[in-house]
Every structure is written in C-alpha cells, then in structure tokens.
Amino acid sequence: MISEESVDSIDTLALRRLKISKEKAIESYRSSQKRVFDILHMDLDLSFDYEAQTVIGHVDLRIKPFKYPQKILQIDAQDFELSKIFFSQKGKSTELAYSYDEQLIQLYLPRELDERDTFNLIFDYKAFPNKNSGGGSEAIQDTKGLYFIDPLDTISGKPRMIWTQGETMHNSKWFPTIDHPNERFTQRLNLSLADSLVSISNGELVAQKKVENGMRIDSWEMKMPHPPYLVAFTIGDFEKVNAVWEDIPLGYYIERGYKNGAAKVFQNTPEMIGFFSDILGVRYPWPKYDQVVVRDFVSGAMENTTASIFMEELRLTEREAIDGEWDYIIAHELFHQWFGDYVTAESWSNLPLNEAFANYSEFLWNEYKYGPDEAKLKLISETENYFAEAESKVENLIRFEYSDSEDMFDSHSYSKGGVILQMLREYLGKEVFYEGLNYYLKSHALQSVEVHDLRLAFEKVSGEDLNWFFNQWFLGKGHPELEIKVDYSEPENILVSITQQQDLTKFPLFQIPFEISWYVDGEREKRKFFLNKAFQQFALDNKMPVDQVYFDEEKNVLANFNIERNAESYQKQFLTSKIGIARYEALDSLVSMEANEELKIVINNALSDSFWAIRESALRIIQGNTSWLSVDKNLENKVFGLVENDLKNSVRAGAIDALASYDAVKYQQTFKRLTNDPSYLISGSALMGLMEEGIDLEPDYIAQFDREQNFRIVIPVADFYITKPIAGKGAWFHSQIKTLSGEGLYFYLGYYAEYFSRFREEGSEEAISNLFTILDGDEKSFIRLGAFQALLAFSDEEVVIDRLVKSTASESDPELKMYYQYFMEVIKGEN
Numbered sequence: 016m017i018s019e020e021s022v023d024s025i026d027t028l029a030l031r032r033l034k035i036s037k038e039k040a041i042e043s044y045r046s047s048q049k050r051v052f053d054i055l056h057m058d059l060d061l062s063f064d065y066e067a068q069t070v071i072g073h074v075d076l077r078i079k080p081f082k083y084p085q086k087i088l089q090i091d092a093q094d095f096e097l098s099k100i101f102f103s104q105k106g107k108s109t110e111l112a113y114s115y116d117e118q119l120i121q122l123y124l125p126r127e128l129d130e131r132d133t134f135n136l137i138f139d140y141k142a143f144p145n146k147n148s149g150g151g152s153e154a155i156q157d158t159k160g161l162y163f164i165d166p167l168d169t170i171s172g173k174p175r176m177i178w179t180q181g182e183t184m185h186n187s188k189w190f191p192t193i194d195h196p197n198e199r200f201t202q203r204l205n206l207s208l209a210d211s212l213v214s215i216s217n218g219e220l221v222a223q224k225k226v227e228n229g230m231r232i233d234s235w236e237m238k239m240p241h242p243p244y245l246v247a248f249t250i251g252d253f254e255k256v257n258a259v260w261e262d263i264p265l266g267y268y269i270e271r272g273y274k275n276g277a278a279k280v281f282q283n284t285p286e287m288i289g290f291f292s293d294i295l296g297v298r299y300p301w302p303k304y305d306q307v308v309v310r311d312f313v314s315g316a317m318e319n320t321t322a323s324i325f326m327e328e329l330r331l332t333e334r335e336a337i338d339g340e341w342d343y344i345i346a347h348e349l350f351h352q353w354f355g356d357y358v359t360a361e362s363w364s365n366l367p368l369n370e371a372f373a374n375y376s377e378f379l380w381n382e383y384k385y386g387p388d389e390a391k392l393k394l395i396s397e398t399e400n401y402f403a404e405a406e407s408k409v410e411n412l413i414r415f416e417y418s419d420s421e422d423m424f425d426s427h428s429y430s431k432g433g434v435i436l437q438m439l440r441e442y443l444g445k446e447v448f449y450e451g452l453n454y455y456l457k458s459h460a461l462q463s464v465e466v467h468d469l470r471l472a473f474e475k476v477s478g479e480d481l482n483w484f485f486n487q488w489f490l491g492k493g494h495p496e497l498e499i500k501v502d503y504s505e506p507e508n509i510l511v512s513i514t515q516q517q518d519l520t521k522f523p524l525f526q527i528p529f530e531i532s533w534y535v536d537g538e539r540e541k542r543k544f545f546l547n548k549a550f551q552q553f554a555l556d557n558k559m560p561v562d563q564v565y566f567d568e569e570k571n572v573l574a575n576f577n578i579e580r581n582a583e584s585y586q587k588q589f590l591t592s593k594i595g596i597a598r599y600e601a602l603d604s605l606v607s608m609e610a611n612e613e614l615k616i617v618i619n620n621a622l623s624d625s626f627w628a629i630r631e632s633a634l635r636i637i638q639g640n641t642s643w644l645s646v647d648k649n650l651e652n653k654v655f656g657l658v659e660n661d662l663k664n665s666v667r668a669g670a671i672d673a674l675a676s677y678d679a680v681k682y683q684q685t686f687k688r689l690t691n692d693p694s695y696l697i698s699g700s701a702l703m704g705l706m707e708e709g710i711d712l713e714p715d716y717i718a719q720f721d722r723e724q725n726f727r728i729v730i731p732v733a734d735f736y737i738t739k740p741i742a743g744k745g746a747w748f749h750s751q752i753k754t755l756s757g758e759g760l761y762f763y764l765g766y767y768a769e770y771f772s773r774f775r776e777e778g779s780e781e782a783i784s785n786l787f788t789i790l791d792g793d794e795k796s797f798i799r800l801g802a803f804q805a806l807l808a809f810s811d812e813e814v815v816i817d818r819l820v821k822s823t824a825s826e827s828d829p830e831l832k833m834y835y836q837y838f839m840e841v842i843k844g845e846n
C-alpha cells in the first residue's frame with residue numbers, strides 16, 4: 016500500500032529529475048559565440064626566438080562593440096606574457112587596466128562604448144606555443160597553434176621551419192583575438208625572417224624589406240575579412256613552383272629537392288579551380304592560392320585562406336609523383352576556400368557545413384575527371400568509414416552537445432556529410448543543387464552560417480519544403496536499416512517490400528527517394544519511388560517479365576541493406592549491370608561469399624572490365640587462385656597483356672604480382688625489364704617478383720637498386736639481403752630507417768629487425784636503440800606499433816623486454832596501450 020503522501024513524494028522526485036535534466040540540456044547546449052565586440056582589422060608584427068621557441072608580437076586590433084554598449088572587452092590570448100595595453104581612439108592613446116588569467120584578457124575600457132565607437136587596441140606581447148601542450152594525447156599535441164620544427168637545425172636531413180595550425184581555437188596561442196569562427200576581420204601580417212628564407216601567408220605579399228643582421232620583413236595583406244582560425248603562415252627554406260589559373264597566381268611550396276615532384280603532385284590545381292568555379296557559379300573568391308608542404312604536420316592538411324598547408328606525405332620526388340594520388344586532399348582543401356573560408360560555419364556544432372562539402376568535393380572532382388564509377392568508389396569508401404564509426408558512436412550530424420570541439424572532426428561530419436550531399440543532389444537534380452549552392456554562397460559571402468541557411472537556400476531555388484530531408488539527415492542521427500524482399504511470382508509486375516528496421520525510439524523513420532532498376536535485353540530500365548512508411552510495398556509494373564531487379568544499383572542511398580542474395584544473383588549482376596560500381600559490388604560480394612565457382616565464371620570479363628578497380632580486384636582474385644592460370648592459357652595471356660598494356664599503373668603492378676605468385680621463374684625476364692619502369696608501383700612489384708623462390712639473383716644485380724630510397728624498392732632489396740642471406744649490410748639497413756617515413760617505414764621495420772636479429776654482429780644494439788627511439792617518440796601511432804612489433808624479434812634479450820615494459824607503459828594511445836598489455840602478458844608468460 017502506498018500512502019497519498021508517498022505518491023506525492025514520488026511525483027516530486029520525478030519532477031525534480033526532469034528539472035535537473037532540462038537544466039542540464041540548457042547548460043550543455045553549444046551555441047555559437049555571442050558577438051559582443053567585432054574585430055575589424057588586425058595589424059600584426061611577429062618575430063621569433065628559435066632558441067626559446069617563443070613568438071615576439073606587436074598587435075594593433077581595430078575593434079568596435081557589436082551591437083550593445085560595452086564597458087568590458089575580453090580577448091583570447093593563451094599563455095601570453097603581457098605588459099602595457101593601450102586604447103587608442105581619434106589619435107588619443109591611453110593605457111588600459113586589465114586582468115589576465117592566462118586564457119582571457121579582461122580589459123576595462125575608459126568609458127562605455129557603443130556600436131559607433133571604433134577604437135584600436137595596441138600592445139606588445141610574448142607567446143609561448145609550447146606551454147601547456149604536448150606530451151599528452153594526440154588531441155593535446157594539436158593545441159600549440161604555432162610549431163617550431165627542428166628550430167636550431169640540429170636534426171640532419173630535417174629542414175628548419177615554422178608553421179601554424181589554428182583550427183579549432185588554437186591561433187590565440189600566438190596572436191590575441193576573439194577566437195571563434197563567427198568572428199571575421201581583415202589583416203596585415205609583418206613577419207620577420209632570415210633573408211635566405213621564404214614566408215607564405217594569407218592574401219597577398221605586398222612588401223619585402225631587408226633589415227639589419229641578414230633579416231627581412233615580409234608583409235602579407237588580406238583585404239577581405241576571414242575568421243581567426245584561418246589565419247596562418249609558414250616560414251622555411253622552400254622552393255616554389257609557379258602556376259596560374261586565369262589571373263589568379265598559384266604557388267606550390269616544397270622543401271628543397273622536391274620541386275619537380277611538387278609540380279606533378281599539384282598539377283591539377285588550375286583545372287580544379289576552374290571546375291569548382293564553374294559548377295558553383297562563384298569564381299574562386301581570393302587573390303591567390305598557395306599550397307605548402309611542411310614537416311610533422313598535425314593533421315592531413317588545413318584550408319587556411321589562400322594558403323593551405325599539407326602533411327609531408329605530399330613531398331614526393333618526380334618519380335614517386337607518377338603514382339602519387341593526392342588529388343582528393345588537394346580538392347578537399349581547395350573546396351574549403353568556398354565552403355569554410357568564404358562562407359563559414361558559425362560554430363563547431365555546424366562543422367559539417369565546412370567538412371561535408373570539402374569531403375563531397377572529392378567525389379565531384381573524381382566524377383568530373385575520371386567518371387561516375389571512380390566517384391562512386393570514393394562514395395562507397397566514405398559510406399564504409401561512416402558505418403565503421405557508427406558501430407561505436409551515433410551522433411546528430413549537426414551537434415549542439417559535445418564535450419570537446421575536436422570531437423566534431425569525425426566520420427560523421429566528413430564522410431556521412433559528403434554522402435548526404437550526394438543524396439540531396441540526387442533528389443534535387445544537378446542543376447537545382449548547384450543553383451542552391453550558388454544562392455547559398457552569394458547570399459552569405461564573407462559571412463558565417465548555420466545549417467538552416469543551407470536548407471533555406473535549397474528551398475528558395477527548388478520551391479520545395481526540405482525540412483524532412485534536413486531533419487532526418489542533418490539534425491537527426493543514424494541511418495535506415497532496410498529489409499528488402501522482392502517477390503518475382505508475377506514477373507511482369509514485380510513486388511518490392513521494404514521494412515525500416517532501425518530502432519524508432521532512437522532514430523527517425525526515414526523518408527528515402529530511391530530507384531529500382533532492371534535489364535530487358537541488355538537495356539537498363541528504371542523507376543523512382545519514395546519510401547516514407549515503416550513497411551511499404553512497391554509494384555514495379557515492369558511489363559516485360561524479368562527475374563532480377565536492383566535496389567539502388569547506382570549506390571546513392573546511405574542505408575544498411577538486409578536483402579537475401581545468393582552467389583548466382585551476384586554473378587548475374589556482374590555480367591549484366593551497366594553500372595561500374597554495381598559490378599564492383601557484385602565481384603566484391605562473390606569474394607566475401609568465397610563463391611569460387613561463380614568467380615571462375617566471371618573472371619575473364621572482370622579482367623577486361625572498363626573499370627580499373629574491377630580489373631585490380633580480379634587480379635587479386637587470381638593471385639589467390641593461380642591454379643586457374645595453369646588450366647587456362649587464355650587467362651594467363653590476358654594477365655600478361657595487362658602487365659604490358661594496362662593504362663593504370665596499379666593494375667599493371669597487380670598483374671605482375673599475380674604472375675609472380677603463379678610462375679615467377681617463367682616471367683623473370685619480363686620482371687627484370689620492368690624493374691626499370693618509371694613507375695615505382697610497377698618496378699617495385701617487378702623487383703618483388705624476382706624475390707620469389709627459384710630465381711637465383713646475383714648480389715651484383717641487386718646492388719644497382721640499393722641506392723634507391725623508395726620503400727617499394729627498399730623492401731625487396733631488404734628481403735633479398737635477409738633471405739639470401741647477405742652479411743655486411745648493417746650500414747645499409749641503418750641508413751634506410753633514417754630516410755623512410757609513413758607507410759613505407761611501417762613495412763620496413765619488420766625487415767630491419769629481422770636482419771639484425773639474424774646478424775647481431777652487424778649492429779643489433781644500434782638497431783634496438785633506433786627501434787626504441789621510434790617506439791618512444793614517433794608521432795604516428797601506427798609507426799610506434801610497427802616498432803613494437805619489430806622489437807619482438809629481440810624478445811629473447813632480457814634487457815629488451817625490460818625496456819619494452821617501460822616504454823609500453825608510457826604509451827598515450829589507449830587502443831595501442833591495450834594491445835601492448837595483451838602482448839606483454841603473453842611474452843611474460845613465455846619467459
């Protein structure tokens with residue numbers, strides 16, 4: 016029995032909980048920053064103390080109250096040293112009282128100022144980018160804002176440079192500002208640097224003045240306003256490749272020795288600028304576009320206004336650049352010059368307004384340059400990125416609650432965002448979609464935006480309410496889980512039943528426009544439908560009887576499909592579909608079903624498919640089934656034909672790999688010839704083919720390759736020295752570990768350790784020490800993992816185990832740390 020009073024108290028308790036949860040929702044809501052003051056212009060003089068790694072600055076900010084009268088001004092300035100701060104108006108200057116908590120300067124203005132009061136804030140300061148950063152997680156290492164690389168030039172082979180990385184709110188580590196994306200100002204940057212060096216920054220280089228002690232001052236001017244996180248510069252010993260699009264000068268900056276490579280890596284930039292300007296109907300909005308490749312960058316690349324900065328993976332020799340496929344990242348940063356820089360998400364909650372577009376530009380460029388199949392291949396990989404992330408986190412795309420702004424930089428904002436834009440283009444049609452983008456860019460030029468601005472632009476041009484689309488995709492979370500059943504019992508009127516299986520307590524009931532297609536005498540037919548119920552049936556009314564239909568054959572819909580298909584139906588799909596990506600999917604499905612009989616039937620067609628990704632897949636299939644070549648000479652000849660004639664280097668390399676697995680001895684003369692191919696993909700595969708059993712190579716033959724520094728050549732040479740085996744190569748192995756980086760270094764580490772664990776007298780101590788240096792200090796977690804795995808080759812040495820215990824205990828990456836713990840338990844168990 017419950018007394019009336021206790022019923023009351025239960026109600027009270029429930030009500031109190033409700034109040035608390037509602038209060039919490041208000042408290043944790045991430046709104047855009049309130050505009051209290053507006054910075055109109057920044058004049059910034061910077062010089063650098065390389066020894067102390069500090070920034071010496073003099074700033075002059077032109078500011079006004081945004082709307083309401085104000086008495087106190089707050090300026091972001093992280094870890095600065097400050098002295099006097101001056102307020103200047105109409106030629107009169109007074110010193111201001113202020114307080115400072117290492118994050119915000121709180122300035123007490125001489126009187127209450129209103130929106131007509133423009134004034135200047137002028138002061139000297141010192142900034143310490145390294146203070147309160149580094150040593151922690153990767154996210155924390157990312158907060159310096161300004162980075163000194165090899166500041167005293169003590170690391171051999173590593174050029175000294177400075178570069179900056181402002182996103183999200185890290186630029187206030189090196190200049191005082193209102194560090195939020197809805198702020199916007201013009202600027203002049205006067206950079207002090209050695210006369211032998213080069214600077215790159217936003218806008219135009221308007222002056223260069225030689226001063227004493229071999230120094231120079233470079234002045235960069237941005238005449239159009241942009242947000243503080245896009246302010247950037249780099250200083251270093253760069254070479255420049257000059258290019259041009261119409262009257263817009265383009266610069267590709269690279270460290271010495273890589274100029275020819277950079278000319279190739281960035282060669283499509285002018286065409287990209289033209290293409291994007293065309294589809295958007297908004298000409299590239301800035302006076303120039305520079306792209307700079309730096310060392311040790313903390314991200315892939317960053318779209319600073321007119322001055323994008325890229326990671327060192329884009330630093331290639333001319334020969335490496337033959338196979339360098341960096342268009343996607345170049346397109347991404349370039350598209351940001353419109354979406355992000357020209358029109359800017361007003362808050363990190365709206366980040367997809369920047370990143371979804373940049374991501375989608377990779378699709379658009381592929382579609383324009385290489386056709387729809389290549390574009391859809393990209394889209395599928397984005398879909399997979401999102402699905403992989405969705406297993407552990409499902410978020411609204413536009414998120415008004417997050418714990419850290421860095422959390423927004425995930426596969427939701429990028430990959431899912433890009434796929435959503437493709438669905439929108441599919442729904443509206445290309446013409447209306449681009450018209451909507453044009454309207455959006457023009458009506459919000461040099462302003463900040465939120466997601467509704469985008470919806471309203473599309474509604475304006477299409478004349479259609481689009482809340483349903485934006486609510487489910489931008490403001491909602493999740494994706495449709497569709498169970499699809501096809502009833503073929505009336506072959507001239509096929510019935511498709513679709514059930515939405517996602518949890519409707521958490522996710523929307525989706526409204527999905529989609530297409531069903533089929534083939535009659537080899538001709539493709541299609542019909543569009545609209546799914547808007549939990550369970551819905553669609554009659555095709557196809558008239559001519561068919562026995563197979565395709566749901567979303569062109570892969571435009573972001574959904575998980577639960578549809579019963581057997582190998583035979585994928586075989587049929589492969590052999591009949593006119594859509595490259597559908598054939599690719601069919602082949603891929605047959606592989607994952609291990610449907611060898613069906614694969615054997617389609618393999619011939621797959622090898623001559625017009626879509627290179629299918630030829631490449633087919634070669635991988637053959638590599639795992641080389642017996643097919645023994646019984647089918649035609650197939651073997653076809654593979655050989657691809658080695659010699661395919662237009663795509665990756666296909667030629669795949670064909671070499673397949674023949675090497677099949678009968679390397681037979682093809683060794685071909686392989687020897689192809690080791691001289693200009694493409695490293697091809698020459699590397701050919702050299703690797705020569706490492707197969709039965710081929711007896713002389714050390715003299717290999718010697719011609721041992722000066723190469725590309726990992727595709729280094730690895731087969733290392734393999735040769737180990738398996739032959741050849742002593743006396745310690746110095747060669749040590750030198751390679753110093754020059755390789757990234758993925759190549761990762762693969763190499765295993766070979767490196769194996770050589771020295773066999774020939775300890777060649778310098779295993781130095782090898783172990785080098786591996787520990789990587790394990791303890793490399794910035795990339797997958798490289799540290801490679802060093803750990805390599806060190807296990809020395810796990811018979813107690814000192815190595817002891818050091819491994821220490822090193823792995825201080826690992827900062829939680830996933831890697833768990834992996835280490837597991838392995839160390841196993842090793843301890845063994846010892």
Ligand SMILES: [Zn+2]
Binds near residue numbers: 369
């Ligand atoms: Zn981006």
